Amino acid sequence: MKIYYYLSLIPESLVASMLPPEEFGNYYALGSHKRSRGQAIFFEIDPDKAGDAIDKEIVESRCVPHEDGSPRKSTYLKIYRALESIPTEAILRLYLTTDDGRTLAIEPSEYVHEEDRPLHLYQEICPVNPRVASKLNPVDFAKGLTNPGEPIYVPRIFFAEMKLEELAKNPDAPIVENLPYQNLAHLRDCLRELSHTYAKPNKAVIRHMKQDFLFRTIRGGFFLGDNEQLIYFPLPNKEELETVHYAWWRSALSGYGA
Amino acid sequence: MNSILFWITPAASIAALAFALIFFRSMMANSEGTDTMRSIAEHVRTGAMAYLKQQYKIVGIFFIAIFLLFAYLSYGLGLQNTWVPFAFITGGFFSGLAGFFGMKTATYASARVAQAASQSLDQGLKLAFRSGAVMGLVVVGLALLDISVWFLILNKWVGAGSQQEKMTIITTTMLTFGMGASLQALFARVGGGIFTKAADVGADLVGKVEASIPEDDPRNAATIADNVGDNVGDVAGMGADLYESYCGSILATAALGAAAHVHGDPEMQYKAVIAPMIIAGIGTLLSILGVYIVRTKPGARQRELMSSLGKAVNFSSILIVVASFLTLWALQLENWIGIWGSIVTGLVTGIVIGKATEYYTSHEFAPTRSISESGNTGPATVIISGMGVGFISTVIPVLSVVVGTTLAFCFAAGDWSFSTGNISQGLYGIGIAAVGMLSTLGLTLATDAYGPIADNAGGNAEMSGLGPEVRARTDALDALGNTTAATGKGFAIGSAALTALALLASYIEELKIGLVHLLEKGHAFVFPNGIEIQTAEEVRQLGLMQFMDYFEVTLMNPKVLIGIFIGAMMAFLFCGLTMNAVGRAAQKMVEEVRRQFREIEGILTGKAEPDYAKCVEISTMGAQREMILPSTVAVLVPVIVGLIFGVPGVFGLLAGGLSSGFVLAVFMANSGGAWDNAKKYVEEGHFGGKGGDVHKATVIGDTVGDPFKDTSGPSLNILIKLMSMVSIVMAGVTVAFSIF
Numbered sequence: 001m002k003i004y005y006y007l008s009l010i011p012e013s014l015v016a017s018m019l020p021p022e023e024f025g026n027y028y029a030l031g032s033h034k035r036s037r038g039q040a041i042f043f044e045i046d047p048d049k050a051g052d053a054i055d056k057e058i059v060e061s062r063c064v065p066h067e068d069g070s071p072r073k074s075t076y077l078k079i080y081r082a083l084e085s086i087p088t089e090a091i092l093r094l095y096l097t098t099d100d101g102r103t104l105a106i107e108p109s110e111y112v113h114e115e116d117r118p119l120h121l122y123q124e125i126c127p128v129n130p131r132v133a134s135k136l137n138p139v140d141f142a143k144g145l146t147n148p149g150e151p152i153y154v155p156r157i158f159f160a161e162m163k164l165e166e167l168a169k170n171p172d173a174p175i176v177e178n179l180p181y182q183n184l185a186h187l188r189d190c191l192r193e194l195s196h197t198y199a200k201p202n203k204a205v206i207r208h209m210k211q212d213f214l215f216r217t218i219r220g221g222f223f224l225g226d227n228e229q230l231i232y233f234p235l236p237n238k239e240e241l242e243t244v245h246y247a248w249w250r251s252a253l254s255g256y257g258a
Numbered sequence: 259m260n261s262i263l264f265w266i267t268p269a270a271s272i273a274a275l276a277f278a279l280i281f282f283r284s285m286m287a288n289s290e291g292t293d294t295m296r297s298i299a300e301h302v303r304t305g306a307m308a309y310l311k312q313q314y315k316i317v318g319i320f321f322i323a324i325f326l327l328f329a330y331l332s333y334g335l336g337l338q339n340t341w342v343p344f345a346f347i348t349g350g351f352f353s354g355l356a357g358f359f360g361m362k363t364a365t366y367a368s369a370r371v372a373q374a375a376s377q378s379l380d381q382g383l384k385l386a387f388r389s390g391a392v393m394g395l396v397v398v399g400l401a402l403l404d405i406s407v408w409f410l411i412l413n414k415w416v417g418a419g420s421q422q423e424k425m426t427i428i429t430t431t432m433l434t435f436g437m438g439a440s441l442q443a444l445f446a447r448v449g450g451g452i453f454t455k456a457a458d459v460g461a462d463l464v465g466k467v468e469a470s471i472p473e474d475d476p477r478n479a480a481t482i483a484d485n486v487g488d489n490v491g492d493v494a495g496m497g498a499d500l501y502e503s504y505c506g507s508i509l510a511t512a513a514l515g516a517a518a519h520v521h522g523d524p525e526m527q528y529k530a531v532i533a534p535m536i537i538a539g540i541g542t543l544l545s546i547l548g549v550y551i552v553r554t555k556p557g558a559r560q561r562e563l564m565s566s567l568g569k570a571v572n573f574s575s576i577l578i579v580v581a582s583f584l585t586l587w588a589l590q591l592e593n594w595i596g597i598w599g600s601i602v603t604g605l606v607t608g609i610v611i612g613k614a615t616e617y618y619t620s621h622e623f624a625p626t627r628s629i630s631e632s633g634n635t636g637p638a639t640v641i642i643s644g645m646g647v648g649f650i651s652t653v654i655p656v657l658s659v660v661v662g663t664t665l666a667f668c669f670a671a672g673d674w675s676f677s678t679g680n681i682s683q684g685l686y687g688i689g690i691a692a693v694g695m696l697s698t699l700g701l702t703l704a705t706d707a708y709g710p711i712a713d714n715a716g717g718n719a720e721m722s723g724l725g726p727e728v729r730a731r732t733d734a735l736d737a738l739g740n741t742t743a744a745t746g747k748g749f750a751i752g753s754a755a756l757t758a759l760a761l762l763a764s765y766i767e768e769l770k771i772g773l774v775h776l777l778e779k780g781h782a783f784v785f786p787n788g789i790e791i792q793t794a795e796e797v798r799q800l801g802l803m804q805f806m807d808y809f810e811v812t813l814m815n816p817k818v819l820i821g822i823f824i825g826a827m828m829a830f831l832f833c834g835l836t837m838n839a840v841g842r843a844a845q846k847m848v849e850e851v852r853r854q855f856r857e858i859e860g861i862l863t864g865k866a867e868p869d870y871a872k873c874v875e876i877s878t879m880g881a882q883r884e885m886i887l888p889s890t891v892a893v894l895v896p897v898i899v900g901l902i903f904g905v906p907g908v909f910g911l912l913a914g915g916l917s918s919g920f921v922l923a924v925f926m927a928n929s930g931g932a933w934d935n936a937k938k939y940v941e942e943g944h945f946g947g948k949g950g951d952v953h954k955a956t957v958i959g960d961t962v963g964d965p966f967k968d969t970s971g972p973s974l975n976i977l978i979k980l981m982s983m984v985s986i987v988m989a990g991v992t993v994a995f996s997i998f
Binding site: 022023026030037098099100101177178179180181182184214216217242243246247250251253254255256257258 | 466468470471472473475477720723725726862863943944945946947948949950951952953954
């Protein structure tokens with residue numbers, strides 16, 4: 001049986017599995033007995049480009065079918081600093097699995113700079129996961145976080161930009177109807193502070209992501225960046241989501257989160 | 259002349275049934291779409307028919323037992339008219355038949371509507387509405403057929419001392435088939451309500467809340483049961499409910515008409531008896547016309563869709579105002595203009611109650627939006643504000659019935675001082691106001707039955723993975739169905755209140771018949787006030803208010819107050835029993851869906867199909883088991899109260915049950931409707947939209963409201979009418995055997 005390699009981002013880990021991506025996503029979200037649930041986000045890895053991070057011989061000796069012939073669902077290879085250990089060229093594509101086990105594949109794509117907006121909201125996902133309001137665009141945000149010259153930095157960061165609607169331009173916008181974030185008043189305070197008084201470019205809104213976040217709140221897509229490069233994984237547009245990926249999109253809309 | 263006019267009723271009945279057949283055939287000529295669409299529709303059809311078969315088995319046992327009891331009372335003890343057992347059976351049979359046809363049509367229509375919506379919104383709307391019209395027309399067609407045939411049979415076979423007495427016996431005998439319809443309606447409403455909400459709540463709890471599976475997702479084993487439930491609850495249940503109100507209003511008014519002229523001109527009495535039947539017949543013909551008016555344009559918005567249905571109802575309502583004027587003029591009934599005023603009052607009362615329901619349950623308006631907003635502070639405040647809105651929403655319907663009753667009474671009595679001098683005419687006015695409200699039932703019921711058809715079409719489109727444009731159309735049709743379902747419930751409750759008032763008055767006529775039977779067997783009768791009567795003729799000469807005096811039906815009589823307390827308690831007890839029934843059945847459903855997720859490998863990956871039939875079976879068995887206790891209580895309590903506390907106790911029971919049941923029913927239906935639409939308002943992108951905490955809070959509100967609006971609330975309509983019907987049918991027993 002073919003062995004697949006996945007870099008899970010919730011929680012951060014490197015996993016070998018005999019399940020293809022859609023089935024792995026389903027298993028990862030729901031478990032074997034369908035008694036647990038939780039969204040999954042993971043990369044598929046090309047082991048041939050992974051360098052020292054993956055020892056194929058060891059993996060092949062551990063990731064073997066069960067006695068009844070069924071495929072091995074997961075063999076954990078690394079659970080700490082996994083993201084930084086995989087070279088970016090080994091990353092094939094990103095998979096998003098809803099908490100009822102439907103999986104969407106996203107190919108990497110070139111990031112095209114948009115006309116800048118004064119305010120952004122980022123959900124950092126791996127290796128740390130605060131939610132941050134920022135004055136920086138995604139490229140600068142990633143660079144800032146992974147800059148070794150800064151007193152606090154991470155070698156690599158995986159994050160998503162989230163929708164702010166009118167708040168991106170005006171934190172005092174009176175009507176903000178379709179943002180399901182908890183404590184919207186606090187978010188407004190953070191954005192207000194950033195735009196009026198705060199000297200630094202970023203401000204933490206939530207220190208630690210305690211629950212699933214809603215895929216429908218993603219603006220644009222996901223970013224994997226370090227101090228040198230930024231890989232962009234764009235979410236399909238609304239029309240594609242409602243047609244080609246409708247089953248996934250319906251599930252994504254049915255979950256709860258923050 | 260008058261006989262010719264009577265024939266409008268059977269002619270309208272045949273026309274209604276013929277058009278129902280035409281609409282059914284035209285619906286069946288449409289394509290059912292792809293293999294997947296057909297397969298889903300087949301699952302729902304099979305489940306619905308399995309449920310109905312099981313329900314009719316149990317109801318059949320009840321009916322046979324009660325038939326035998328009535329046969330004994332009629333033939334053994336001579337306490338009832340000998341036609342009563344048969345009238346009872348036919349009422350139940352026709353009500354059940356209407357439910358069967360309506361559900362059969364609805365389950366054949368859903369996939370076809372989804373397929374028609376892939377052509378255009380107009381085609382989807384027309385097909386859904388005309389399929390709903392099958393239910394509407396079958397209900398009124400069978401009701402008018404039942405009434406016409408019984409009237410003709412009894413007119414030929416009943417013998418009596420005078421023409422007036424004969425008419426009184428005919429009308430009061432016919433009234434008893436209302437009990438058959440009521441009992442069948444109660445089973446349909448309670449059983450259907452428990453089924454649908456056990457499936458719905460079960461599907462939601464385990465699907466949406468636990469497994470985050472979207473609504474109408476084929477991976478959820480309870481999805482098909484949920485779709486089956488829409489049919490058994492909202493089609494068969496609603497149809498049986500309104501069939502019963504329709505028959506009850508016509509028959510009670512006929513009985514009151516006969517009573518009002520029992521000492522007067524026989525021809526005038528005959529006219530008063532047939533007037534409600536003729537008006538119902540004309541209303542049916544106009545309803546058929548109205549069905550052809552419903553159409554819309556591509557891309558119509560919610561308000562435009564609503565207005566296309568509204569146009570048809572308004573068209574028929576305006577024409578019924580004119581037609582009833584001409585009918586009453588042709589009949590030359592005594593004070594016919596006043597009686598026409600009562601009919602218009604009934605129509606307007608129905609419209610006002612419908613609009614008030616829409617105001618309190620649609621998210622186009624402030625009350626429902628305020629519930630959505632309260633989700634900002636969690637589910638508890640959603641529940642609190644939903645209950646608050648529901649309580650306040652009772653004001654307009656209650657005042658409408660108050661004003662409607664006042665006007666109908668005064669118009670028909672021809673006196674604005676509420677004098678009891680002309681009370682029989684006034685009560686006749688209240689009855690005919692209910693007939694006016696229900697005269698276009700063929701059409702209003704079509705809008706009600708349209709709801710579950712559109713809902714199922716939406717579910718079918720989702721499960722079959724039809725394109726986004728089709729789904730948007732079926733969603734629009736479904737959203738319209740939610741509003742019509744809510745207004746339909748308001749209408750059903752309002753008509754139940756007016757009908758129950760008319761039935762309350764008819765109870766006295768039944769008491770008279772009971773006393774006549776007793777006295778004809780040679781027993782003297784001593785009224786509670788000490789007056790003794792020896793002959794049937796003395797009873798016939800007694801006026802309505804004298805009867806109330808003789809039986810001491812006054813608030814100072816503790817038996818009346820006791821009855822009122824028990825009646826009020828009955829409404830709450832009945833709600834409690836039905837709510838708990840839903841809770842228990844839903845728990846079983848949740849456990850079954852969890853089991854299937856656990857044990858059937860591949861459900862969540864879509865590789866294996868869930869066992870839908872098992873969930874349908876659980877809901878069916880749960881509904882059948884759980885409906886027996888509330889239904890038995892509803893039948894037995896009026897008999898027991900009558901046997902212990904006599905006529906005053908029964909009057910108190912009916913008054914307490916009617917007043918508390920009516921208000922509670924409005925509260926429950928509107929709270930539930932408002933919670934449902936408050937959630938939908940959030941899902942449309944307000945207060946954070948889907949997935950946020952406000953959404954979660956409003957989903958909880960909606961789940962709490964489900965049994966409110968679809969089980970307990972609608973069942974209360976029937977409870978208040980059934981208690982009246984049982985009291986009417988058992989009047990002879992009450993008179994003969996009451997302890998106090």
